[in-house]
Amino acid sequence: MRSARARSTPTPQGIPRPEGQIVAEAFDAVDIIRTKRDRGALSTEQIDWLIDAYTRGYVEDPQMAALAMAILLNGMERREIHDLTMAMIASGERMDFSSLDAPTVDKHSTGGVGDKITLPLMPLVAAFGAAVPQLSGRGLGHTGGTLDKLESIPGWRAELTNDEMLEQLRTVGGVVCAAGTGLAPADKRLYALRDITGTVEAIPLIASSIMSKKIAEGTGALVLDVKFGSGAFMQEFERARELALTMVELGRDAGVETRALLTTMDVPLGLAIGNANEVRESVEVLAGGGPADVVELTVALAREMLDAVGKGDADVEAALADGRAMDVWRRFVVAQGGDPDAPLPVARETHTVVAEADGVLARQEALPFGIAAWRLGAGRARASDPVVHAAGIDLHVKPGDAVRKGDPLWTISADDATRIPRALEALEGAWELAAPGTAVPVPPIVRERIA
Template sequence: MSTSTAGQDRTTEAFDAVDVIRVKRDGGTLSPEQIDWVIDAYTRGAVAEEQMAALNMAILLNGMDRGEIARWTAAMIASGERMDFSSLSRPTSDKHSTGGVGDKITLPLAPLVAVFGVAVPQLSGRGLGHTGGTLDKLESIPGWRAALTNDEMMAQLENVGAVICQAGSGLAPADRKLYALRDVTGTVEAIPLIASSIMSKKIAEGTGALVLDVKVGSGAFMKDEVAARELARTMVDLGTDAGVRTVALITNMSTPLGLTAGNALEVRESVEVLSGGGPQDVVDLTVALAVEMLAGAGRPTAEDEVRSALSDGRAMDVWRAMITAQGGDVDAVLPVAVEQEHVVAERDGILTGLDALDVGIAAWRLGAGRARKEDPVQAGAGVEIHVKPGERVVAGQPLLTLHTDTPERFARALESARSAVTIEDAAPAAPRDLVITRID
């Protein structure tokens, strides 16, 4: 008589989940066949949630070697469909950010790269927690839609050159299950699992080149540079092994990017960048990533030429075409929150710190983000930044403006916003460079 454990029939399955767990629990190396089986079996429900949770924890504690991570990633890709952009008349290049506060870079970046004849298939997500989601930001534009068919996406890439939309459910479905499980089992921090989660989707997406923006600092998922470098190195290796030209920039996320954190607020700032203005840090990072994306796609372009495409209106033309193609009204007035509150300087001095995490939490508490994936977001909610570190302030001067439609949110948001601010008598040490290092 056969026995069955957690829905797993040992007479028909190639492996026993408990045996696979024990290998990694004891510090061993999973075979390619074990990895292929466990990802497939978990996706179809033959490996129970608690068994995969145990395996995830063993991976967190004992790690994986390069071969294991590559095979794990390949198995996740194989769980679904792969996109193919080979029919396009132009090469493709994509960017992925590990997430930060005020990180609206995708919005000006996609049309900027498209100016130079490179197609940008930017499959993006929604925000969860203190980091904003690109789709949430764009959905503050009246009429804009995130869901496109594959045919619509291909036509837009050919005719406009850039698309920002939600990923279809067919890309790496194993990752959706694993991501949700990691979130509730304390295994989100496992670098092999982070890297394979990101890269399985990006490789399945079918882009020819990929630039990774790996954030480090208080507002980033990676708080220290050693971990950020390990993650970047792992992802670059995965992309390279899969035949995707991949580089990573490690960038500073100790202070929010730009002067806004929120949905419509960040769209407004992105349009300023596309109009030749906007905050210098947003412009500089947009240009740095564009240069890398163009080089990866075989269209190397000088930095000065990339910058000129922002100032002379070429990137704006692509933006307008991209938004219009997805039903958005590029001339519509963006939503504005009903209520505002200011955070003011409590003393004279120099602003020496503006903590990205605290600003991000404030924006989230105001309604710009969500605690659960089914929660709604407010288009107009968020934080507007008036002073950046290194600038002198006087008592009573507005430092931040908080925006929300629901004023009962102010109390808790103000707690976070006030704790973000540090004012001292002496000037701060020179800030870290925005781009800390490059890994290829």
């Protein structure tokens, strides 16, 4: 049996550097920075050297920061973005799932407020015989992390070996776990640097960051959920579309069947924002219920994932209704040490905001609700910070819903009562009640499909 153990890939240079021996470098970082500063294109050889030299520490953070800013301002050609992605993949290891009998397919979301779709989606897709290797991350700032959500489940563990991952894909059909440190290590360094240098928004760097990890992961097919709107990383539709097109091209260039859905993130997704409460909502979806928008997006992404691996005739709604997806969920939780029947954490302190008059909820901006949940303890300001799994917000209404005076609008939860006032402060001006009977248009969740 072949192992899923990652294969080491030589660095682009591939030159041994004995301790104490000085090896002549093929290029100079300053020349590369100047080229991009002056709107020139970097050669494949320059990019290969740059990423290798950055990974081994020859190119230092200030130099890479300068280049990242030049890329933000001046962009990159498609060939450059492809070369950057492949060089970051080559900086580390690649997973190999070719020993599996099932086709592999993954999903990546650019993130948003209340985005818990991975939780019901993975078991739903796995219920039809596809293998879903979902390597996920933790939240930072107002966007939640899939691993943080799942760690609300008592006993559940995110860290798996490659062999454990392979065995779970074979026996359960799906896995959600932390990415190993060997996948695209150059990206890990560059990602942290972008976060502190104001260069996060550079599309070439976003696309190469996401796709280097997904291609190195070894999945055969990939569906991208690229969000736009006030609560999304990319707020403007056209920039989100550019990012989606770039990533689809990168995936296909690397031999991965790749497609994307452009989805709205102006309003929180679902009714739960946090960790434990998002797990509860995901289980509701797997039980055949749950909020309509979460179900709609889960079903849309599942159809795309299954179609990408030749299972386009799958009746995904039936698998939610008849318990097949729930069965996979329970096996998945148990396989990673969790108890699917254990009570989830409940916050010690709650505060409910009520309607001050009759009306219709006309506006509910996603970003302030995400910030409020973060202030309650559901998120982290630094990667090393813990999260409060019970903290978050439960929405009782969404835009278009009618309310009467005194009806609950949302309940905020925290373990520390001193966090509640700052959360309420974040929500000031983030929502609006219109007069009774006002028609509030609700835009479609999926704006465009790129395939």
